[in-house]
Structure formats: structure tokens, C-alpha cells
Amino acid sequence: MPLTEHLRELRNRLAVSVGAILAVTIVGLFFAKDIMDFLSDPLPICPEDSNTLNGERCAMLTQDGLTSPFATYFKVSLLVGVIVSSPIWLHQAWAFIAPGLHKNEKKYSRAVVVVGVPLFLTGAYFAYWLLPRAIPVLLGFSADEAQNLVSMDNMLDISVRLALAFGLSFELPLVLVLLNLGGIVSGKRMISWWRWMVVGIAIFAAAITPTDMMSMVALQVPVTGLYFIACGIAMLNDRRKRRRDPDAELDDDEASELDLTPSTIEPTERVSAGRGDDAGYTPRNGYDDAT
Template sequence: MLKSARTKAAKDPEGRMPLVEHLRELRNRLVKSLLAIVPLLIVAMFYAKDIGEFITEPLPICRTDAELAEAREAGERCATLSQMGLTSPFTTYVKVALLTAVVTAAPVWLYQFWAFLAPGLHRSEKKYALSTVAFGTPLFLTGAALAHWLLPHAIPVLLGFSLDGSTNLVTVDDMIDISVKLVLAFGLAFQLPLVLILLNLGGVLSGKRMLGWWRAMVMCISVFAAMVTPTDPLSMLVLAVPITVLYFGATGFALINDRRRAASDPDADLDDDEASELDLTPETVSAGPLLPEQSDGSPAPRRGGFDDAT
């Protein structure tokens, strides 16, 4: 009876629980996430070769000496796809399947992460968190699709730096690494406007301040794009231009939200220890209610020579 009473005990409405309970819940969330990833990993093992070919598709491959000679005559560069060592094919096979399973199971482990944090959030914070998942996922997928589109245009530029007469040997691991890094860089960079909007909704960052930062932000975005993309202007512009547009879009949203907040609450921009301005404009004061009177309007008779007040 004591055990059943503990299991049926009402949860704290504010999500408070002992440290051991937090650790137990974290363990349960991790187990549920792994239960979603492991079956997908088994399924992905059967299609890992096809997925690997899809990842390495942007690489221009010369399979024969004749294709290599034709590419050199045309002034183009191509590479030979290789796998080094006896265990490399198997480890690459498992690596591709694992990445596929983790990405495919993202809705499950993202929900488990959200469910672990949700009890400690306020109602407004939960609403913002759900909005973050709703808008953040399309933004990340857009960045990932843009990165996949960029790879076939960026790889020939990188191969163009090769010395004349040299043969480019590109391993499958290298292609997987550069693809994953570029997809993550583009996907996470597309989350910048969402982070700025959340900071504005939380009252941390104002739209006016974001607008004042536009020169520094454009410079930082350009430097970031140059660092994470291959060394060619096209790649940098493909990443920098959309993020800059999204930044100004987030700034416009913040300005509109600040104006709406100021209209509904004029003292919203004041600090906690700052006094608001007093309105000293004179106003007409209406007459107060009269004392109890008789029906004819004459004063009420006193009781024993004294009225009710004395």
C-alpha cells in the first residue's frame, strides 16, 4: 500500500522534485530515445550503401583513366573515391547508418528533451519553446537543403587548387565529414533569427538595439560564413546573404513587437527600481454621496441633540 501510494502521489505543479528523481527521469528519457534510435539503426544498415552514395554524389568521380584524361583536356578536375584500410568500409557503413538513425529519430529525442525541461518552465515559456520547435525545424531543414545544394558547386572549386598532373584521392570518410559539418553549420546558422526573436519576446533584447548592431552583425555573419564554408566566394555568399536577410527580418519583428508592447504597457521599458512618470493633469472630481436624508430632502433629525457622527 505504501508503494502504491507513492506512485500515485500527485506531482508538484511547479515541477520540483528531488535530485534522485531528476536523475531517474533523465535516465528514462535517454532510454526512450535509444529505443527509438536502435530500430532505425537496424533498418538504416540495410540502406547504408545507398545513403553513402547519396552523400558522395556531389563529388565528380573519374572511374577510368579515359574519364580522367577527358576531364584534364576539358580543364576540369575530378577525384577518385577511395576507402583506406580493411576496416574502413565497415566503420563507414556503421557511421552512415548511425547518422541516418539519429537524424530520423530527431522528433522523438527532441520531444524527450522537451518533456524533461517542460515541468520547470512557466506557461509562457512552454508556449515559446513549442514555437521554437515548430519554426526551428523548418529553418534547420532549409539550411541543410541549401548546404546539400552548395556541395556540387563548391567541390569543383576546391579541386581546382590541385597541382597539374596530380590525382585527387578522396576518402568516403572525408566526404561524410564535410557533408555533416556543412549541413550542421548551415542548419544552426539559420537558427540565429529565432534566437533573437526569443530574446526579444523575453524582454532581454530590444528591436532598437538589434537595429543599431546591423553593421557589426553583417560583419560577423560574413566572417562566420567565410570560416565554415569552403574557400570560394560563392559558398560564403550563399550562407551570408540568407542569414543577413533573416537577421533583418527578426529585427523588423522585434521593432513591431516593441511597439505593440509599448502601446499596451507604457512602463514596459522601465527598470524594476525606476519610477514611472506621474500624470499631474487636473481632473474634474464628481460630488460624493450625500448624508442620509428624508424623503423630502431635508436633513435627517438628530437623536437626542446629536447626529450620527457625534
């Protein structure tokens, strides 16, 4: 296609994607309150005239200002629109990119979608499972006489940030396997990083999760396990490559091993200049060796 045709196709696919997001957002407006209740459910709500619930600290859910309820309502609906319509706009993005990919690149791209989406959803589920266990720990740092006020915007923000952080963390093994399939890093090199990776995952888990140890372990253990699974897949892939091509792992400036075993040389064949110089010479197909 010429450039103008590519731009026209991009415009059309963006229009379809935006239209799908807006359509689902409008439908999400009818369910926004139910979704807000679902997102705020991990927050322990205080009874009247009390700072504790079942012996633990609790909080009051608030929405500040006149425009805050509507803004949160629309924000939740838009979030639903982006998530629910993701199959449509992801398909539009794939349809725009796919014609420029080779056959093996298309295969890897499909594998990324098939494996990456369940990994991301698993991480998001871990985040939602963690919230009702982490929030009481965070509220436990409050002063004895303080009344905790948590806005709906704050609950929405922490829920989305944790879901994204956990979901993207669970994509780590997929990224490592893709690097191995692309020949950028070997499985042996990946497993040699295990000490640094374990420490790095622990630091990352401590940075993005609440301050309690349980939240950190809840993220560190599965991500570390997925890292070692990715190393195992990469090492199996390297073994498969070595069977197909023993020199596949050599650098461009590295020489392969040469087979220097001497080979058997067969006896030379007698060559005659013509009929007259050798009485026992028999012409082949009526011609001598010269002709």
C-alpha cells in the same frame, strides 16, 4: 516528485531514446550504401587515366584500410539513426522538462520547435546545394599532374559539418526573437547592430564555407535577410508591448512619466456637530454627523 523518482524517470526516458536510436540504426544498416552514394554524389569522379572531367578537375573516391569501409558504413547508419529517430528522443526530452515549465514557457518552447526545425532543414538543404558547386572550386587548386584522392570519410565529414554550420546559422533569427520576447534586447537595439551583424555574418560565412566567393554569398545573403526579418518581428513585438503597457520598456531604476496636470477639486461638504448648532440641519437616517 522526490529526487529518486526524477532520476528513475530520466533513466526510463533515456532508455527509450537510446532504444529508438539503436532500432533506427539497425534499419539504416540496410540503406547505408545508398546513403553513402547520395553523400558522395556531389564529388566529380574522374574517368580512367584522366585528371579532368568535362574540362574541370575531378577526384577518385577511396576508402583506406581494411576497417575503414565498415567504420564508415556504421557511422552513416548511426547518423541516420540519430536524425530519423529525433522526433522520439526530442519528445522524451520535452516530456521530462515540460512539467517544470510555466504556461507561457511551454508556448515559447513549442514555437521554437515549430519554427526551428524548418529553419535548420532549410540551412542543411543549402549546404547540400552548395557542395557540388564548391567541390570543383576546391579541386581547382590542385597541381596539374596531381591525382586527387578523396576518402569517403572526408566526404561524410565535410557534408555533416556544412549541414550543421548552415543549419545552425539559420537559427540566428530565432535566437534573436527569443531574446526579444524575453525582454533581454529590444528591436531598436537589434537594428542598431546591423553594420556589425552584416560584417560578422560575412566573416562567419567566409570561415566555414570553401574559398570561392559564391559559397560565401550563398550563406551570407539568406542569413542576413533572416536577421533583418528577426529585427522586424522584434520591433512589432515591442510596439505591441508599448500599447499594452507604456512603461514596459523602463528600467527597474528608471521613473515613469508622471501626469502633473491639476485636477478639479469639488466643493467641500458642510459638517455639523449636532442639531442644536444649525437650525437648517437635517439629520441623515436619524443620525447627526457626530454619531
